[in-house]
Amino acid sequence: MNSISTLARSALALLVLTMSVFAQAEERVRIGLTKTALDATLVSFGLPLAPGVLTDPARIAVVTFPGNAPIANVRTRTILSHYNAAGTATSIKSVLIQFPISAMPGTGLTVEVIVNTAAAGAASGTQPFTAASFVAPEAIQTTDRRIVLNGSVYSLTETNIQSRTLFTGTEPKVLATYPDGYLAGTGIFGELMSRSELLDKPKLQGMKYLSDNFGFFTSSMMYADYRMNSDTAAVYDQANFEGWLYDRCATYLTAYAHTGDVKYLRYSMRSCSYYSGQIGTSGANQGIFLGKPTRDTKYSHQRGVYLYYAITGDEAALAAGTNMAVMWNADTEFVSSYRTGRIGSSANLWTERLLSTSMEGLAYGFAITGNATYRTAAQQIFETAYRHITTASQSELNTIMQTVSGAAFPPQNCWIHSAAQHAEGGDLEPWCSSWMSELIVDPLRAYL
Secondary structure, X not given: OOHHHHHHHHHHHHHHHHHHHOOOOOEEEEEEEEEOOOOOOEEEEEEEOOOOOOOOOOOEEEEEOOOOOEOOOOEEEEEEXXXXXXXXXEEEEEEEEEEEHHHOOOOEEEEEEEEOOOOOOOEOOOOOHHHHEEEEEEEEEEEEEEEEEEXXXXXXXXXXXXXXXXXXXXXXXXXXXXXXXXXXXXXXXXXXXXXXXXHOOHHHHHHHHHHHHHHHHHHHHOOOOOOEEHHHHHHHXXXXXXXXXXXXXXXXXXHHHHHOOHHHHHHHHHHHHHHHHOEOOOHHHOOOEOOOOOOOHHHOOOHHHHHXXXXXXXXXXXXXXXXXXXXXXXXXXXXXXXXXXXXXXXXXXXXXXXXXXHHHHHHHHHHHHOOHHHHHHHHHHHHHHHHHHHOOOHHHHHHHHOOOOOOOOOXXXXXXXXXXXXXOOOOOOEEOXXXXXXXXXXXXXHHO
């Protein structure tokens, strides 16, 4: 194990220990609740927590706000755990909270969750997510557009406006919303800052354009800003698998955590639940996104499913995350050889995307399941990747990349490989992808 990864893990362990020492006091988190289905019988939501805040799920209470009236029959269970550098669970990362809808007579209610109550009060025995959710289609509007000449004036007209379902997911029958900046502050999304916090920091105003355009991008990709042309809408339905190549689920959960806009939260619920249901459960398709007609491991994204599980406790997300972890751990196209210190052969496909997606699948696979097998695999991939990008030894690089005679590239500060290995050119063309390399940042953070 190299000194860089050892130092990083030691620093993280020290941070977790320090936070746990100072975070044992009672805390209150204000949650907004809104009925999205009239037949709701159960309030159910996940509450992400920073390291060291809570170790016992029974030490949770819920009261009305304002009024501070206790809510009865609260049940809880641990959804996710924080782990130390040795892979041992240290505190609760997300806790599922449920109580009967009788505590919510109207369509809306604000409550405070009291974390670390003086005495255990919440019971175990939560109900499955299916008891608290409903089928929710993701629909858009389509139209026929024409340019019409009226006298000497041309104008754009829209006719035949219709609603079209792109895909179908699920949503909670009672939607829980979090205080501005709360989710970002827990660290569960990584190094994320809320929009309001960003705008409040004068020295960061040069980065405001990122936040501005994130909102424009996410709204446009929901087709919320315009109606789609009827003659092109067909290619954007659930059969268009390219729409799921990047982690749409994590993107919209991040958009909600950053902006606090509920439209992103509801869209992410539908998107994440649909995606979870499209992950294969057995055989050659275990862990594979079935929305693409051919088997393609790079569509199996773990991070969004993990985040969605943290705020819902949806067992389907846990199953999807588990199946993806199993798939990546058994992968023979990239993982099995690279985790031993080299690629399979000089002809094997090698891309920074494969590195990042496989490490994401295994690092978050450990985080969502607690199975140390996946953590070990992620560590082994990291060790090879670290040597690959930092070695100054030509012979070591040749061994890692199984370089054929006459096709060796000098060691350098990128994951150097051939264009042929990237499926972009020949054996003698060096290749490094800067935009694919950025995909490794979050899996690396999750691994450390």
